[in-house]
Amino acid sequence: xxxxxxxxxxxxxxxxxxxxVATMTNVACALLGCFLVLRRMSLLxxxxxxxxxxxxxxxxxxxxxxxxxxxxxxxxAIGVLTALLTEGLHRQAGVSEDASLGVVxxxxxxxxxxxxxxxxxxxxxxxxxxxxxxxxxxxxxVWQIGGFEVPRALVTILPVLILNLLFVVVFWKELLxxxxxxxxxxAMGFRAGLLHYTLxxxxxxxxVAAFEQVGSILVVAMLIVPAATAHLCSDRLHIMLWLAxxxxxxxxxxxxxxxxxxxxxxxxxxxxxSGIFYGAALFFSPRYGWVSRWLHxxxxxxxxxxxxxxxxxxxxxxxxxxRRLQPAEVFRGLGGxxxxxxxxxxxxxxxMIRRQPEGLELSPAGRLWAxxxxxxxxxxxxxxxxxxxxxxxxxxxxAMRVEHYIEAPLQEQLAGALGAELLDPHxxxxxxxxxxxxxxxxxxxxxxx
Amino acid sequence: MSxxxxxxxxxxxxxxxxxxxxxxxxxxxxxRLVGIIGPNGAGKSTLxxxxxxxxxxxxxxxxxxxxxYARQRHRVGYVPQRESVDWDFPVxxxxxxxxxxxxxxGWVRRPGARERRLAEECMETLGxxxxxxxxxxxxxxxxxxxxxxxxxxxxxxxxxxxxxxxxGVDAQTEKTIIGLLQNLRNLGKTVLVVHHDxxxxxxxxxxxxxxxxxxxxxxxxxxxxxxxxxxxxxxxRLTLLDQVAxxxxxxxxx
Numbered sequence: 001x002x003x004x005x006x007x008x009x010x011x012x013x014x015x016x017x018x019x020x021v022a023t024m025t026n027v028a029c030a031l032l033g034c035f036l037v038l039r040r041m042s043l044l045x046x047x048x049x050x051x052x053x054x055x056x057x058x059x060x061x062x063x064x065x066x067x068x069x070x071x072x073x074x075x076x077a078i079g080v081l082t083a084l085l086t087e088g089l090h091r092q093a094g095v096s097e098d099a100s101l102g103v104v105x106x107x108x109x110x111x112x113x114x115x116x117x118x119x120x121x122x123x124x125x126x127x128x129x130x131x132x133x134x135x136x137x138x139x140x141x142v143w144q145i146g147g148f149e150v151p152r153a154l155v156t157i158l159p160v161l162i163l164n165l166l167f168v169v170v171f172w173k174e175l176l177x178x179x180x181x182x183x184x185x186x187a188m189g190f191r192a193g194l195l196h197y198t199l200x201x202x203x204x205x206x207x208v209a210a211f212e213q214v215g216s217i218l219v220v221a222m223l224i225v226p227a228a229t230a231h232l233c234s235d236r237l238h239i240m241l242w243l244a245x246x247x248x249x250x251x252x253x254x255x256x257x258x259x260x261x262x263x264x265x266x267x268x269x270x271x272x273x274s275g276i277f278y279g280a281a282l283f284f285s286p287r288y289g290w291v292s293r294w295l296h297x298x299x300x301x302x303x304x305x306x307x308x309x310x311x312x313x314x315x316x317x318x319x320x321x322x323r324r325l326q327p328a329e330v331f332r333g334l335g336g337x338x339x340x341x342x343x344x345x346x347x348x349x350x351x352m353i354r355r356q357p358e359g360l361e362l363s364p365a366g367r368l369w370a371x372x373x374x375x376x377x378x379x380x381x382x383x384x385x386x387x388x389x390x391x392x393x394x395x396x397x398x399a400m401r402v403e404h405y406i407e408a409p410l411q412e413q414l415a416g417a418l419g420a421e422l423l424d425p426h427x428x429x430x431x432x433x434x435x436x437x438x439x440x441x442x443x444x445x446x447x448x449x
Numbered sequence: 450m451s452x453x454x455x456x457x458x459x460x461x462x463x464x465x466x467x468x469x470x471x472x473x474x475x476x477x478x479x480x481r482l483v484g485i486i487g488p489n490g491a492g493k494s495t496l497x498x499x500x501x502x503x504x505x506x507x508x509x510x511x512x513x514x515x516x517x518y519a520r521q522r523h524r525v526g527y528v529p530q531r532e533s534v535d536w537d538f539p540v541x542x543x544x545x546x547x548x549x550x551x552x553x554x555g556w557v558r559r560p561g562a563r564e565r566r567l568a569e570e571c572m573e574t575l576g577x578x579x580x581x582x583x584x585x586x587x588x589x590x591x592x593x594x595x596x597x598x599x600x601x602x603x604x605x606x607x608x609x610x611x612x613x614x615x616x617g618v619d620a621q622t623e624k625t626i627i628g629l630l631q632n633l634r635n636l637g638k639t640v641l642v643v644h645h646d647x648x649x650x651x652x653x654x655x656x657x658x659x660x661x662x663x664x665x666x667x668x669x670x671x672x673x674x675x676x677x678x679x680x681x682x683x684x685x686r687l688t689l690l691d692q693v694a695x696x697x698x699x700x701x702x703x
Binding site (some may be wrong): 038040170171172173174176177179180181183184186187188189190230234235236237239240 | 466498503519520522525527529533534538539540541545548551552554555556557558559560584586619
């Protein structure tokens with residue numbers, strides 16, 4: 001089944017291998033990263049990924065091999081030490097949590113760098129490689145498995161990916177509850193500490209499995225950035241995990257291409273592209289992105305203009321029965337501007353208002369909408385006067401602002417609080433809405449948070 | 450005669466060695482709606498958390514229906530304070546309510562059709578079924594508290610602990626919640642509620658625990674909710690108790 005692969009161009013083979021290895025690493029990291037981000041432990045994951053370095057070197061010096069079990073033991077030992085030292089500094093010495101974490105992991109990381117410099121040469125371990133990885137050379141380091149040459153990095157990361165995947169799938173319920181509400185999880189007998197330390201161990205294991213080819217910069221980035229990106233784009237945990245894995249894989253692909261084009265370090269380019277995705281999510285995420293928030297604000301502003309126009313026409317008609325406003329009067333009355341013109345045309349196009357020779361006229365649908373706005377305005381004025389004791393001449397302005405936000409159920413509550421009052425404080429009738437009809441822009445209103 | 454739902458004996462709780470609850474001794478009889486009352490910093494939430502083993506005890510024992518908590522946790526429901534969780538968490542109303550069934554499922558087993566039906570019923574009881582697919586940040590304070598209550602119902606417990614369920618909720622939700630709690634009590638369940646608003650205490654509860662770092666009084670509403678007891682719980686700071694606690698903390702550090 002691998003024949004097609006062997007027949008490919010060697011450069012393409014390398015490209016595929018690098019992307020596959022990087023994708024597996026990124027996905028393995030992103031899965032755990034989601035829980036780190038949600039449990040507000042981003043920094044702890046980061047710290048752990050750095051702090052395991054001396055553990056690796058010590059294991060290396062003792063065993064003289066790069067074998068995964070020895071590395072893992074060393075890394076976990078240091079990982080636990082990190083946790084204990086951090087806790088100890090925080091609890092016993094009263095150092096704040098972030099400071100103790102910062103002190104412990106930078107010191108351990110520095111120790112690791114020194115140890116590599118001192119002992120690394122003997123055993124072929126290079127600090128540059130530990131930081132930046134050598135993804136480009138993933139092909140050079142292969143194992144023979146069943147007659148095939150399989151990159152060593154692939155053999156190391158694949159089991160870790162599977163393990164992380166199993167962890168997430170098997171303990172899904174416990175991870176969900178333990179991350180959302182640790183107190184309830186503990187009260188229900190799911191020991192939060194147990195999950196916490198398992199998660200930490202897996203972070204350490206993933207770091208160890210990845211460090212050799214991929215480097216710790218990529219691991220640190222992939223533990224946090226794809227998960228944080230996914231958090232911006234999703235409202236459900238399983239979607240967040242899928243998205244995080246997707247962003248991790250995409251970073252591998254885009255980063256590889258970028259590294260080729262700009263001739264830079266591959267792992268670094270992948271980490272940077274994941275950062276760019278995060279930036280893009282900040283702007284374009286459907287619910288939390290700046291663009292969608294801006295669009296939402298813009299839609300709200302237009303709706304307010306529309307309701308002001310409708311209210312104005314309604315009041316003019318009411319004030320002098322049958323009086324029609326000219327478009328120019330409406331335009332001036334709302335302070336002018338291109339948007340008032342646009343909304344006027346839109347209202348006419350939607351057949352909310354009709355342009356008659358003697359002036360603007362409300363269509364039945366437009367009248368209903370206008371009545372809802374004026375009702376909300378006058379109910380609020382009456383409420384302010386009656387229940388908050390504001391003077392009559394102080395309530396129009398606040399009501400102008402609030403009228404756009406009072407939905408039908410709230411209107412009914414206000415009406416209930418006012419009893420059988422049918423006139424507003426200025427003596428004008430509070431419009432009654434036909435019982436079964438709903439405000440025509442109900443859907444728009446429901447969007448308001 | 451079965452054992453009472455909750456017995457606390459000589460319970461002392463300390464944060465960083467500074468005692469915040471001293472020698473609490475209280476027995477809560479079955480089928481009561483219990484208010485845990487006291488001023489700010491009196492240790493009301495601490496009492497609940499310590500009883501549920503979320504904070505270690507400095508000394509003392511807690512018995513649930515005559516047994517330690519670990520043996521009875523399936524009979525105990527818990528509603529933490531609303532601010533204790535991250536409402537930006539990517540879960541929907543339905544997801545959160547379903548969490549109530551996790552305890553009975555134990556490790557690894559996933560909720561099935563039975564659990565989903567139960568969650569559905571609990572959402573209907575609280576009137577939140579129409580929001581079931583909303584992310585929880587998009588709810589009002591009152592709706593969020595209803596979600597927590599629905600989750601507690603899904604725990605199907607006999608003894609409930611609720612930490613300030615009335616904080617930040619609208620009048621309508623407060624009415625719904627108290628009605629629900631009274632219903633639970635009428636079904637023979639025991640409900641303990643940390644409560645702030647002294648005005649509503651006599652109307653809501655039939656048994657109170659008055660706390661201020663130590664147990665001031667506990668018993669039936671009529672005999673316990675007295676001006677003298679309130680004066681003892683709320684009147685002035687307990688300077689001497691504070692000073693001793695501070696001395697313990699200082700003595701423990703160089």
